[in-house]
Amino acid sequence: MLKQRILTAIVLLALLIPALWMDAQAPFALLSLLMIGAAGWEWARLNALPGLAALQGGAGRVHLTSLAETAVKELMTRPLEHLLKNPRLLHHATVVAGCGGGEDIQQVLPVLLETAPRLILDADALNAVARDDSLRHALKERHQHDMATILTPHPLEAARLLGHWEAHEVQANRIEAATHLAHALNCVVVLKGSGSIVTTPGHLAMxxxxxxxxxxxPGSGDVLAGFMGGLWSQLAHLEPQAAHVDSARQAAHTAVHWHGLSAERLSPRGEVLRAETLARQLILPPFDLDEPFPAQPLRREHVGP
Structure with missing residues (x-):
């Protein structure tokens, strides 16, 4: 007989303040996760992974709001209501949403899509957009208000967002799928998998x-999302006048490269690598916006959808 499951909503909102600039004007990076799980599961520890990765990405402090305690001492707590009732925090935030949360993340997304200038959508947030046309429309229109979005799907999530695709079709046509998705939703797209592809409307897929x-x-994708959020926060501070989509593209390329390189160095022969180990030992790259992306450009015909 199955034990009765007591569903516990865990909302994690991590306030990431860049380590080198603790002045009051420094931009915030906000890491948002919403998760539902059975009582007794270590959801708080699981969802600390993006927070740890964000620290490695350059965040000075990470504040979490959760109904459960976290075992990770580097991560501090803050009431969820405080952040949601202070829109100025969201207005200057870099938000990572969807690393867990199930269907309940759908309730938070309208506020984030309308408010956060820099937004990374992963996992459950992507699935929520795929099944809700109003969220899809709000996502597509964000670029008109100088707000940028990075999507980080694996092939199945990409297929759901594309609509009439299957996961095996995405996998067989990765460049086409990523490029089509980027143009359809006006987003930077990171299609994860062996040889991750990063593409932005108007730019070569790489x-x-x-x-x-x-x-x-499990958890390595959460680490990538958190790392990307920390890097994007830093880039936005270094180039405050740059368009958000430009820093989004830079953050996506940089995070994917150094996330992969970190795994190679920690596990050179492909040995088992715990996500927490990866999160704590990510390599932080130098911030030089003039450096070329450490990636291989794909054929020019893939610029368009």
Whole structure:
């Protein structure tokens, strides 16, 4: 007989303040996760992974709001209501949403899509957009208000967003799928998998031939999303006048490359690599916006959908 499951909503909102600039004007980076799970599961510890990765990405402090305690001492707590009732925090935030949360993340997304200038959508947030036309429309229109979005789907999530695709079709046509999705939703797209593809409307799709099988472990995608959020926060501070989509593209390329390179260095032969180990030992790259992306440009005909 199955034990009765007591569903516990865990909302994690991590306030990431860049370590080198603690002045009052420094932009915030907000890491948002919403998760539902059975009582007794270590959801708080699981969802600390993006927070740890964000610290490695350059965040000075990470504040979480949760109904459960976290075992990670580096992560501090803050009431959820405080953040949601202070829109100025969201107005200057970099938000990562969807690393867990199930269907309940759908309730938070309208506010985030309307408010956060820099938004990364992963996992459950992507699935919520795929099944809700109003969220899809709000996402597509964000670029008209100088707000940028990075999507980080694996092939199945990409297929759901594309509509009439199957996961195996995405996998067989990765460049076409990523490019079509980027143009359809006006977003930077990181199509995860062996040889992650990063593409932005109007730019060449680019392949990152880094990483190995050690990344095929639960939590590694959460680590990438958190790391990307921390990097994007730093880039937005370094180039405050730059368009958000430009820093989004830079953050996506940089995070994918160094996330993969970190895995190669920690697990050179593809040995088992725990996501927490990866999160704590990510390599932080130098911030030089003039450096070329460490990726391979794909054929020019893939610029358009």
């Amino acid at each position: 392949l990152h031939p880094v990483g190995n099988v050690s990344l095929a472990t």
